[in-house]
Amino acid sequence: MKKILLMIALGCALSASAQTYTLEQIKDSALHNNIAIRSAKYNIETAQQQRKEAFTKYFPNVSGTGLWFNANKGMAQTTLNLSESMSPELGMSLAQSLPPEALAALGNPISISMMKNGTIGSLMAVQPVFAGGQIINGNKLAKVGEQVSHLQLQLSENEVEKTAEQYFWQLASMQEKMKTIEAVDTLLAGIHKDVDVAVRAGLVMPNDLLQVQLRQNDIQSQRLKLNNGISIVRLLLSQYCGLRDTSFVISYQSDVTSPLVTKQDHRQALLGTAEYQLLGKQVEATSLQKKMAVGQNLPSVAVGAGYNYHNLLDNNHSFGMVFATVSVPISDWWGGSHAIKRRKIEHQKAVEQLEDNAQQLQIRMQNAWNGVEESHQQLVLAQRSIEQSAENLRLNRNYYKAGISKMSDLLEAQMLYQQSLDRRTDAYADLQLRLLEYKQATGQE
Helix, strand or coil: CHHHHHHHHHHHHHHHHCCEEEHHHHHHHHHHHCHHHHHHHHHHHHHHHHHHHHHHHHCCEEEEEEEEEECCCCCEEEEECHHHHCCHHHHHHHHHHCCHHHHHHHCCCEEEEECCEEEEEEEEEEEEEECCCHHHHHHHHHHHHHHHHHHHHHHHHHHHHHHHHHHHHHHHHHHHHHHHHHHHHHHHHHHHHHHHHHHHCCCCCHHHHHHHHHHHHHHHHHHHHHHHHHHHHHHHHHHHHCCCCCCCEEECCCCCCCCCCCCCCHHHHHCCCHHHHHHHHHHHHHHHHHHHHHHCCCCEEEEEEEEEEECCCCCCEEEEEEEEEEECCCCHHHHHHHHHHHHHHHHHHHHHHHHHHHHHHHHHHHHHHHHHHHHHHHHHHHHHHHHHHHHHHHHHHHHHHHCCCCHHHHHHHHHHHHHHHHHHHHHHHHHHHHHHHHHHHCCCC
16 A cells, blocks of 8 residues: 555656646747757858948959069160160260270160069059949848748748647547546546446356457556557657657647637738748849849949059159049840840849749638638537537446346447547547648737
């Protein structure tokens, strides 16, 4: 007796220490720990850096250049012959004033070599004035890319929430079925007790007791399979949501039978869905890409200023300057015209995809709503079946006690009662998933 009390106390202590999670807590944990969400957030950070990178194109491009060289001979070389370049009058004048040795030297050629080594340095700043709209449209395109990454994160969150909720209601369904098995086991234990007394009294055949025992064995087999299933689903949910252990408990309501959402105006709801907004961003992106393709084939204008230094003539020399450049693509127009046409085709394709997919999204909304209504009706029917099968079980048990019904009829009634309970559990879990699908399809989550 002490051992039994100790085991009960230990079980109570473990239950008390287990962490309890609601559906919202499970989904919140999945959103914070799932790898798909972290990857989508990294994409947002990448897009933000790309947008900031595009913004720097508005500012001047500053560059510095330095060069030192030492050649094996001067880069500028020439030979001077003074005698050939002097006029006769100058020659006669020099002949009278210079000694014969100097006059002889003037008749020899003189070699001159310059810029054998030196240093060159420059600092330039170039400000684009007109680039065919490429800078402006490039910044707009980078901003669209960042907005797309946020929408993709929303879609990833929807998918993670859906998967987490599927695991949650799968686990809840199994736990409810375990409760059903416990209730059926208790019911069969009562039937077994009554039949055992009747067999001992010689009122019924031992075969009736054997049938009850076989059904109890079947319930034990179902319990074993269900326990294994619960263990696996709890592991999956723990891994998917980043939970530290698998000894947690989930909390939920299982007695709500009415839909928790109302039907939306699907045309209006379409505008708020991430899928439709992504299609719109695709149209916007292709339009900007088309404008950038045009801009690449337009003239570009830039102004700049610079500071330069060199000592090429064996003396330090520095100077500043301002300049303007105009670049006109000429031969690029041949290939550029095809690039522009290609971008126009891609833009038209995106526009048509938007129109076609918008219709498909509205069909998806209507299909999701039909699923909600169907699941709700299935739940109502399942609830009604429980009441009917419970009454059928009560009557068959009374008939068996009165000796006007067979044990097989009573056990069949018990099986129908268990099946109705399981159908109600499955219908409720299915309704919750259908509700989530409709909310996501209409942009409510």
